[in-house]
Amino acid sequence: MSWRxxxxxxxxxxxxxxxxxxxxxxxxxxxxxxxxxRLFYDRNSRPLWAYLTRISGxxxxxxxxxxxxxxxFLRANxxxxxxxxxRHYLFRIATNLVRDGFRQSRTRPSTVExxxxxxxxxxxxxxxxxxxxxxxxxxxxxxxxxxxxxWLAYAQGSSHREIAAxxxxxxxxxxxxxxxxxxxxxxxxGAER
Amino acid sequence: MNAKDQxxxxxxxxxxxxxxxxxxxxxxxDAETLAHVAECEVCADVVAVALAMRDDQALQPIAxxxxxxxxxxxxxxxxxxxxxxxxxxxxxxxxxxGIGIGIAGIAALSLGRTFWPWIREFGTGLSASAGxxxxxTAAAAIAAPWLTLGVVVSVIAAPVAVYFALGRE
Numbered sequence: 001m002s003w004r005x006x007x008x009x010x011x012x013x014x015x016x017x018x019x020x021x022x023x024x025x026x027x028x029x030x031x032x033x034x035x036x037x038r039l040f041y042d043r044n045s046r047p048l049w050a051y052l053t054r055i056s057g058x059x060x061x062x063x064x065x066x067x068x069x070x071x072x073f074l075r076a077n078x079x080x081x082x083x084x085x086x087r088h089y090l091f092r093i094a095t096n097l098v099r100d101g102f103r104q105s106r107t108r109p110s111t112v113e114x115x116x117x118x119x120x121x122x123x124x125x126x127x128x129x130x131x132x133x134x135x136x137x138x139x140x141x142x143x144x145x146x147x148x149x150x151w152l153a154y155a156q157g158s159s160h161r162e163i164a165a166x167x168x169x170x171x172x173x174x175x176x177x178x179x180x181x182x183x184x185x186x187x188x189x190g191a192e193r
Numbered sequence: 194m195n196a197k198d199q200x201x202x203x204x205x206x207x208x209x210x211x212x213x214x215x216x217x218x219x220x221x222x223d224a225e226t227l228a229h230v231a232e233c234e235v236c237a238d239v240v241a242v243a244l245a246m247r248d249d250q251a252l253q254p255i256a257x258x259x260x261x262x263x264x265x266x267x268x269x270x271x272x273x274x275x276x277x278x279x280x281x282x283x284x285x286x287x288x289x290x291g292i293g294i295g296i297a298g299i300a301a302l303s304l305g306r307t308f309w310p311w312i313r314e315f316g317t318g319l320s321a322s323a324g325x326x327x328x329x330t331a332a333a334a335i336a337a338p339w340l341t342l343g344v345v346v347s348v349i350a351a352p353v354a355v356y357f358a359l360g361r362e
Contacts, residue, residue, distance in 0.1 A: 037267050053258075074270050134245070154242045
């Protein structure tokens with residue numbers, strides 16, 4: 001059973017609440033209350049998980065990064081005007097986490113190779129699984145920023161301004177960076193097929 | 194002219210991407226667009242990449258992403274915030290304790306160095322006068338038993354009291 005299958009029952013919740021009551025000031029230093037968080041999480045957790053899976057190349061890494069991203073988001077002492085800004089900020093944190101992980105360990109491409117079969121799934125047709133494997137292999141050869149930009153642009157249809165906000169580059173830099181990343185991926189996909 | 198200006202561009206790029214993202218490529222788009230993509234390198238790349246992404250998403254739709262329950266994520270974040278706050282609060286205390294120990298060590302060393310000749314002299318004289326000290330202590334204990342008991346209790350209790358006072362803090 002993985003940790004994402006775990007649930008929290010009332011007794012655990014009560015015991016956690018008691019533990020947290022001992023230091024309410026420290027425990028409540030989060031930027032949202034539980035109801036606000038639940039709404040925000042329900043809207044953004046799935047797209048974020050898909051994004052993390054694609055740019056980290058691993059489902060296990062995406063599980064951990066999802067929790068870490070939301071934690072950092074909740075602890076961030078920033079004022080965000082609206083939901084779109086909050087969403088961009090959340091994805092920005094996720095992008096930075098993946099990039100930092102990639103810098104710390106240059107073994108990421110091999111991790112992606114390792115997860116290729118896992119990502120391809122077991123209950124799908126061989127053709128689609130093969131296509132997915134092709135994409136995974138090709139994406140594994142790109143830098144995390146390139147993967148992030150490509151996913152945002154061509155899977156989520158994000159604008160250049162949105163991509164700039166998430167990836168942390170100037171809006172005018174998105175076009176050339178995206179062009180090169182797209183060229184690279186198209187060539188890799190062509191070579192795979 | 195910089196590198197950005199030299200990039201090949203196509204006015205139909207966004208339109209072609211929208212066709213793929215809205216699942217209208219290739220069956221529900223006109224022959225003119227199909228012919229353009231066959232000739233345009235930029236649009237051909239857009240289609241190749243966007244189609245690969247679309248097929249990938251079709252295998253694992255975002256709606257079925259296996260994310261944990263919001264409550265679990267919320268409580269884990271609460272618990273971590275609590276632990277982090279505790280660690281943050283303990284950091285200056287540990288720092289002050291470290292500085293205190295350091296200062297005490299330096300003070301002990303400089304005192305030892307200052308009083309070393311006296312200590313050495315005292316040490317050599319101690320063995321000679323040990324017998325007389327013992328007899329003087331015994332005499333004092335007999336003469337003032339309550340005072341002696343008070344001194345002994347203080348020597349034992351003082352470190353214990355300091356320990357509990359700091360522990361409670």
